[in-house]
Every structure is written in structure tokens, then in C-alpha cells.
Amino acid sequence: MTGNPFLQALAWLAEAAHWSGPSGIPMRTLEHLGYTALGVFVAALIAVPLGLLVGHTGVGKSVAIASAGAARALPTLGLVTLFALLLGIGLTAPLLAFVVLAVPSLLAGAYSAVESADPATVDAARAQGMTEWQILTKVEIPLGVPLIVGGFRGATVQVVATAMLAAYVGNGGLGRYIFLGLTSQDYPQMIAGSLLVIALALLLDLALLLLQRVTAPRGAKTA
Amino acid sequence: MIGFENVRKEYPGGTLAVEDFSLEIASHESVVLVGTSGSGKTTLMRMINRMVDPTSGRITIDGDDVASLDPVRLRRSVGYVMQASGLLPHRTVLDNITTVPVLRGISKRDARTRAHELMETVGLEAALAVRYPAQLSGGQQQRVGVARGLAADPNILLMDEPFGAVDPIVRGELQQELMHLQRDLKKTIVFVTHDIDEAFLIGDRVVILRPGCVVAQIGTPQEILADPADDFVASFVGADRGTRSLHVERVDGRDIVVDADGRAAGVLTAHAAARSGPAGETPS
Numbered sequence: 001m002t003g004n005p006f007l008q009a010l011a012w013l014a015e016a017a018h019w020s021g022p023s024g025i026p027m028r029t030l031e032h033l034g035y036t037a038l039g040v041f042v043a044a045l046i047a048v049p050l051g052l053l054v055g056h057t058g059v060g061k062s063v064a065i066a067s068a069g070a071a072r073a074l075p076t077l078g079l080v081t082l083f084a085l086l087l088g089i090g091l092t093a094p095l096l097a098f099v100v101l102a103v104p105s106l107l108a109g110a111y112s113a114v115e116s117a118d119p120a121t122v123d124a125a126r127a128q129g130m131t132e133w134q135i136l137t138k139v140e141i142p143l144g145v146p147l148i149v150g151g152f153r154g155a156t157v158q159v160v161a162t163a164m165l166a167a168y169v170g171n172g173g174l175g176r177y178i179f180l181g182l183t184s185q186d187y188p189q190m191i192a193g194s195l196l197v198i199a200l201a202l203l204l205d206l207a208l209l210l211l212q213r214v215t216a217p218r219g220a221k222t223a
Numbered sequence: 224m225i226g227f228e229n230v231r232k233e234y235p236g237g238t239l240a241v242e243d244f245s246l247e248i249a250s251h252e253s254v255v256l257v258g259t260s261g262s263g264k265t266t267l268m269r270m271i272n273r274m275v276d277p278t279s280g281r282i283t284i285d286g287d288d289v290a291s292l293d294p295v296r297l298r299r300s301v302g303y304v305m306q307a308s309g310l311l312p313h314r315t316v317l318d319n320i321t322t323v324p325v326l327r328g329i330s331k332r333d334a335r336t337r338a339h340e341l342m343e344t345v346g347l348e349a350a351l352a353v354r355y356p357a358q359l360s361g362g363q364q365q366r367v368g369v370a371r372g373l374a375a376d377p378n379i380l381l382m383d384e385p386f387g388a389v390d391p392i393v394r395g396e397l398q399q400e401l402m403h404l405q406r407d408l409k410k411t412i413v414f415v416t417h418d419i420d421e422a423f424l425i426g427d428r429v430v431i432l433r434p435g436c437v438v439a440q441i442g443t444p445q446e447i448l449a450d451p452a453d454d455f456v457a458s459f460v461g462a463d464r465g466t467r468s469l470h471v472e473r474v475d476g477r478d479i480v481v482d483a484d485g486r487a488a489g490v491l492t493a494h495a496a497a498r499s500g501p502a503g504e505t506p507s
Binding site for chain 2: 118120121123124125126127128129130131134139142143217218219
């Protein structure tokens with residue numbers, strides 16, 4: 001193999017054959033997005049209610065912060081390998097690792113969203129006769145939506161950039177090109193796979209940034 | 224009628240906010256709790272709608288112990304106007320005013336009709352209904368706060384330094400308008416302030432509090448000025464500095480009221496003696 005591997009990677013991307021079929025780029029991208037969405041979704045089911053609860057009540061604040069920090073420090077490749085050894089080849093192991101990866105950002109986003117509400121505003125809402133649930137859903141969440149979306153943004157970008165590890169334990173996604181290229185020393189293919197992952201991560205980041213802007217509550221000064 | 228019976232409030236950690244406070248507030252009466260910061264006056268007021276629960280003692284509304292009432296329902300039945308308005312920043316003026324009626328299950332349409340009336344009552348232009356609080360001046364925000372407090376037509380209105388954050392001229396206007404409102408509405412008002420002039424203006428009765436919520440004196444503004452209970456009260460109302468001691472000088476056949484520094488404060492008219500305003504107030 002001769003020549004500049006980056007140019008060869010671009011040539012690889014340009015090849016029409018790589019854009020069709022079950023192992024074509026569109027299919028692999030969809031798989032990749034699917035893993036990301038599933039990982040973030042499952043993590044959100046756990047982390048968002050927990051973050052809102054911690055933010056609203058202040059109970060378990062230090063535990064939540066400490067465990068989120070600890071979860072951030074876990075190496076995802078190690079987790080994927082460990083879960084795969086425990087659970088076998090398949091989607092469950094990488095998915096679990098993605099959930100662990102996504103939880104801290106989502107937890108921090110939900111928690112800080114509630115925490116960021118002006119205490120005077122919350123006090124006023126309570127004094128008007130709102131129940132705690134109404135304070136959360138009518139005051140704290142609407143005011144904190146951009147921060148919650150920010151949590152999704154952080155989690156999504158991290159998971160989408162890591163979702164190539166799914167292929168490491170026998171799944172699809174854009175990681176297939178990377179690990180296939182790695183084992184067959186096909187560096188152009190490996191680079192092409194990496195470029196696709198990077199492009200996807202940047203696109204999602206931008207899309208969620210726009211969503212963050214759009215969801216900022218009217219009338220309130222944006223945080 | 225609101226009753227405080229031997230109310231005590233101690234915070235965890237031992238801070239004593241209220242030592243032993245008793246007071247009866249008649250229906251349709253406006254009572255002003257006045258004291259320096261840390262006197263526990265806001266704590267006292269917030270016990271009425273259970274934003275704070277006493278450590279011991281009882282607070283009653285028309286004979287019912289508030290501790291036996293559901294806090295959420297109680298708060299929806301008591302108007303609350305707070306410092307710096309406390310409006311919800313993500314809701315329009317109209318939606319802020321309709322908050323409590325809507326929580327109480329009144330239809331949005333009826334609540335909005337009533338809110339428009341209230342905006343007129345408190346002197347807000349109809350065009351402001353769709354604005355957000357951040358787009359209003361401080362005085363307008365306070366007016367919205369008052370409208371919101373009145374929206375559910377409560378018998379009791381709690382006001383926590385409602386005009387503290389606006390400039391003196393706007394404050395004067397708001398105070399006058401509150402008094403006009405009260406003349407028509409006859410609410411039971413509990414008003415908290417650290418401004419003794421505001422207290423004398425608004426209050427049928429004034430409760431002067433020392434730190435620890437110890438009552439220094441309770442009385443009408445006239446009674447307090449006529450006979451300050453002690454040096455603390457005298458100092459608090461400014462009697463010791465001469466700012467309250469006005470005397471009359473006859474100039475060109477008219478009686479001019481002059482303060483201790485010799486500054487003219489007003490003209491004494493024939494009806495002045497019959498007026499029921501506090502002595503610090505002079506006809507203008």
C-alpha cells in the first residue's frame with residue numbers, strides 16, 4: 001500500500017460500492033446512531049429523573065456528584081471488554097458501557113437545571129400554592145430545559161464517539177470499518193471509519209446546540 | 224381574623240428567630256410588622272401561610288389552627304406579594320396573574336378576564352399583558368405582584384417588603400395605590416417592612432419588633448408617636464432625633480408646620496386637628 005493514507009481514505013469514502021448494501025456507509029451509520037440513541041435513551045431513563053429529584057430535594061447531592069465523577073473516570077474500552085466477558089458477545093455489553101458513559105452528563109445536566117432555578121422564584125411559586133410536583137414541572141424544568149438538553153448533548157457526543165466499540169465485540173456500526181481496517185492493516189478504511197465517526201459527532205453536537213438555543217424559555221435570561 | 228398564640232421558632236442549629244410572640248389581627252385590619260433585618264418579621268409573616276412552621280405555639284385563621292390545614296390549599300387561599308415581585312420569569316404578565324386561580328381550578332378564560340380587570344385595578348396598561356417580567360420596570364413588576372396576590376380574591380393578603388426594591392418616587396405611588404385599594408377591598412393585610420414611614424402610612428396598627436421578634440410596642444401610629452414605649456421605639460421612629468417633633472410657626476397669618484431643623488413641612492389647615500393621619504404626616 002503506497003501513497004498518502006488520508007487521500008486513500010477519501011478515495012475509499014468516494015467509492016460508490018461503499019455506499020450501498022448491509023455493510024455500506026448509510027447502513028453502518030444508522031446502526032451507529034441506533035446504538036447511540038439506545039444508550040443515551042436508557043441512560044436518560046435512569047439519570048434524568050434521578051438528577052431532577054436530587055436537584056429539587058437536595059437529597060443525595062454529594063453522592064450523586066461523587067458517583068457521576070467516578071463513572072466519568074471509568075475507561076469505556078475496559079468496560080466493554082469486562083461486560084463482554086461477563087455477558088458474552090452481542091449488543092448488551094457495549095450498550096451497558098454506553099449507559100455508564102452517558103449517565104454522568106445527563107445526571108449533571110438534569111441536576112444543574114433544577115439547581116439553577118432562582119431560589120426566590122421557587123419560593124414564590126411555593127408561596128402561591130404550587131405543589132412540589134408543580135414547582136418541578138411548571139417552574140424548574142421549563143427554566144432549566146437548556147441545561148437538560150446540554151446534558152443530552154454531552155452524553156450523545158460522548159456515546160457517538162465511543163459507539164465504534166460496539167464493533168469490537170461483534171456488532172455493527174461505523175466501528176466495523178475501524179476494527180476491520182485494524183485487523184487487515186487497511187489503514188485507509190480505518191481512517192475513513194474514524195472520519196465518519198468524527199463527522200457524525202460534530203453534526204450531532206451542532207444539532208443539539210441548536211436545540212439548546214431553541215428550548216431556552218422565552219422571557220427568561222438565558223443561562 | 225389571624226391569631227398568633229405564644230409562637231416560637233427555633234431553627235436547627237439553635238438560631239432563635241421568634242422567642243414568644245402573641246398577636247390578634249382583626250379582619251379587614253392592616254397590620255404592619257416593622258423591625259430591622261434579623262428581627263424575624265418575615266419569618267413571623269410566613270407562618271401564616273405555612274411557608275414556615277412554628278416550633279411551638281399556634282397560628283389560627285378564623286379560629287382554625289393553620290397546622291391542621293393543607294399547606295398547598297392554605298397558600299392558594301392567602302394572597303402573597305413578595306420582595307422583588309417573585310414573578311415567574313418564563314411566563315407572561317397575564318399568565319403570572321392567573322397562576323393561583325388556574326391552580327384552584329378556575330377556567331383559563333375566566334381567570335384571564337379577571338386578570339385583565341385586576342391589571343386595570345393596579346394601574347397596568349392592557350398592552351403589558353403579553354410581556355414577560357424582564358421586560359417590565361421594577362414598579363410595573365410590583366404591580367403585577369400585587370395583581371397576582373389579589374387574583375384569587377383572598378381575604379388575607381401577606382406583603383413582604385413589596386415595595387423595597389423600587390425607587391422612592393415609585394414606592395410612594397405604590398403605597399398610595401395600595402391604600403386606595405385597601406379602602407375598597409378591605410382585606411386583612413399583614414405587611415412587613417423595615418421602613419417606619421411606610422409602616423405608619425400603611426398600618427392601622429404597627430408592631431415594632433426588636434431582634435428575636437420581641438415586641439417593643441404595638442399600637443396605632445398615633446399611639447406609638449404619642450407615647451413611645453421605650454428608648455428603642457423612640458429611636459426607631461425617629462422621635463429622639465427630632466424628625467418627628469413638628470411645631471407651628473405663624474407666618475403671614477397662616478400656621479406653618481416646621482420640623483426640628485426649622486424646615487417648613489407644611490401648612491396647618493383648619494381641619495388638621497380633626498385629621499386622623501399620623502403626626503408625621505403633614506397636609507400638603
